[in-house]
Amino acid sequence: MLSFALRTLRARWAAFVGSFVALALGVALLTVMGQALAASQNAPARAPERFAAAPVVIKGQDTLRVATPTGERTAPLTRPRPVPATTVAALRALGPVTEDRSFPVTAEGAPDDLVGHPWSTARFAPYRLSTGRPPEAAGEVVASGDWTTVGTRLRTSDGQLRVVGTADGPVRFENALFYTDAQAARLAPVSHQLVVETTDPAAVRAVVDDDVRVLTGDDRRLADADPDRDAEALTALNALFGTAGGVTAFVSVFVVASTFAFAVDRRRREFGLLRTVGATPGQIRRTVLTEALLIGALAAATGCALGAYTAPLLAELVVDGGLAPAWYAIGGHAEGATWPYHLAFWTGLSVALGGAVAASWRAGRTAPAQALREAAVDGRALTRGRLLCGTALLLTAVATLAYALLTDPGELLHRKTYISRPMLLITAVALLSPVLVRPLVPRLPGTTGLLVRANAVTGVRRTAAVAAPVLITVALAGSLLGATATLNEARAAEVSRRTTADLVLTPTGTALKAKDVERLRQLPDTIVSAVSSTAVYTVEDGVALVKSQARAADPALLAATVELPVTAGRLTDLDDDSIVVTEEWAHHRVGQRVRVWLGDGTPKTLRIAAVLATGTGDNGAYVTPANAGGAEVNQVDVRVRAGADKAAVAARLRAMDGVRVMDKAQWVRATYPETNRTTRLGVLLVLGVALLYTGISLANTLMMATADRRGDLTALRLAGATTAQILRLATTETLTVVTLGGLLGLLVTAVNLTGMTAALHLLSAPTPPVLPWPALAWTTTACALLATTTTLTSTALALRPGRT
Secondary structure, eight states: OHHHHHHHHHHTHHHHHHHHHHHHHHHHHHHHHHHHHHHHHTOOOOOOSTTTTOSEEEEEOOEEEEEETTEEEEEEOSSOOOOOHHHHHHHHTTSOEEEEOOEEOOBTTSOTTEEEEEGGGGGGTTOEEEEEOOOOSTTEEEEESSSSOTTOEEEETTEEEEEEEEEEOSOOSOEEEEEOHHHHHHHOOOOOEEEEOOSOHHHHHHHOOTTEEEEOGGGGGGGSSSTTHHHHHHHHHHHHHHHHHHHHHHHHHHHHHHHHHHHHHHTHHHHHHHHHTTOOHHHHHHHHHHHHHHHHHHHHHHHHHHHHHHHHHHHHHHHHTTSSOTTOOSSSTTTTOOHHHHHHHHHHHHHHHHHHHHHHHHHHTOOGGGGGOOOOSOSOSSOHHHHHHHHHHHHHHHHHHHHHHHHOGGGGGSHHHHHHHHHHHHHHHHHHTHHHHHHHSOOOSHHHHHHHHHHHHHTHHHHHHHHHHHHHHHHHHHHHHHHHHHHHHHHHHHHHHHBOOSEEEEESSSOOOHHHHHHHHTOTTEEEEEEEEEEEEEEETTTEEEEEEEEEOOHHHHHHHBOOOEEEEOGGGOOTTEEEEETTSSOOOTTOEEEEEOTTSOEEEEEEEEEEOOTTTTSOEEEOGGGSTTOOEEEEEEEEOTTSOHHHHHHHHHTSTTEEEEEHHHHHHHTOOOOOHHHHHHHHHHHHHHHHHHHHHHHHHHHHHHHHTHHHHHHHHHTTOOHHHHHHHHHHHHHHHHHHHHHHHHHHHHHHHHHHHHHHHHTTOOOOOOOOHHHHHHHHHHHHHHHHHHHHHHHHHHTSTTTO
16 A cells, blocks of 8 residues: 555656645744744743842832632732832931832934933943943933933923933843933932842841832842833744644645645546456545655655754744844754654644545545546535535534624634634635535636636536635635724724814823823813823632723813713712723622722722723723822823814914824824734734645646646647637636635625624624725735746646647
């Protein structure tokens, strides 16, 4: 059996090239993804940067800890607590205390990540003056890095600054401006961490309580900004690579199964001859499976070698793109991890065998009479097994969609859902596509059109095999990009419906100062509502500590500047003892009291005053400023009273320093959701994999089909057709089938987006589906170019003298 399979592979190598390449690339991608995941498992501990030379750092409590029946649950606080004054006084008895302050700085021509600090903290990195001198006056600063020079004047929302020095240091995650200590204290009155210069950390721990954390050694990195940024980046990368790996496996099975099925169908006469000379159905099946085993083993080994070579290139790509930390590399600390190779190899082998199982079963059922078969017409468009599987998958897709709509519509808005759900429908439509060929293939004019339709309808399996890869690429492009666009449009529409203010003000930094807010409130002919972004925490089901985004505002003023989707209760009933929640909360009955923790960790039991529709998830909770947890004002909604001059009010507001003024349309545009880099790379990676496999599948299928139709080409030449006419006929037929695949992909896209639109309607965020027409057009065009190039090449070769 093995020797027979080897001879078959040597004789029919061209028919298996597509399967080999598809499997090799799939295994290579799985190897790369596996190595990338392995590289992120043993991330090196990040060393302290800003406080590398500080003996002891005291940090205000920044973690909420809640006891539950199943153990303690923790979550980062939105507003870390300051170091208590009593603690600072006690620490001063142990040694010099230097209070640290951090605040964003926005300056024209400066980096976006500019941060202000007191000059006295620079020595703890340590930073060293490279040019100039330390700051001595309120308007003087020292800048880190080389983005500016001594003497430069910077215009900021807090006035003009003059750079009097530049400093070099080991900190790489920010660009710093160092102020005098007094000026830094004026700009950031609250200090959340400080340095104690003592050699006795035990003495420090003896005088502090649980309101602060004592950081020494490597723990001092927790005093750096965003100390968990590496872990967050790697989590996003793992999700990206996991998704890409799943799509790769799906498309590999799809392409290999389709290729084997078509190849077996083209070998009916061969299998009929084998049956005629005495081969049993079991021997035929074992032959096909042995061929798949040989191809799978060779392709998997090739893919592992290719993956080992290309994995470091992927690491460089994600690091250069800012998606991974600078230390991220494949082959360094992850060297010696062999499980990605085992996983990729055995997965590739399983895919090869799995893709050939159905084909081998069908091959084993070939009757001896098939040896006498001459007609190219497919006898049966759809086998019973294919019909049952396709119908079952279609019903499963419809049933799971209906279940999600009835029980949890919000689940359909999650990225994992709208990436994985289309695969079920794609597979179902691909399996059922033979029955759709006749009704969907158009009747084109002229003799060429007649021949095109006849060839497509009589060779249903060939037509379905060519249309399938186009279907999967167009459907994935339309479903993924359409889902993102539809969600973004729904969120933008939600912001537009919610905003009734004439003008919206935001700070040029991160927050508006209290004096500026008070000045705004004194503006005549206006209703001014100051809003703070915060969060509240709840324990759901007694085990999960859940963080919910919240906004804090005066309820009377809030009602005049926003229109919230209230489903129960009244917004005006909100007070310091109550909260407004969404229907997504586990407890959302008006009058019910819920236990919450505010943004700074303060525990409260609040009454539910009103309930909002869930929407796209951005409605959030609402509390009064008393429950803001120390959050500062970062948005001001302004409603101009009737009869007042809106243009004059807007002009007065734009004359103020430190604020951006936008009308409603500008605000909606400014808040329009943007796809982050990781998600964008993930979508491009998924579509790139799909398009690559489409090219492989199209090339392989069309080459086999052309070789199988050599007799048809000979008949056309004998009937007087010229080479140009035959090429034109073949190209028209290919483009017709590609169009059929595109239409099926568009159908799958429409069904998927319709399900998402239905979910948005149920969540009170109605929006029409957004079809990504440019992406659909580009994807279909790419498939058409690939298919046309392959068709012209293979047909021209078949028409060479001596071939026909």
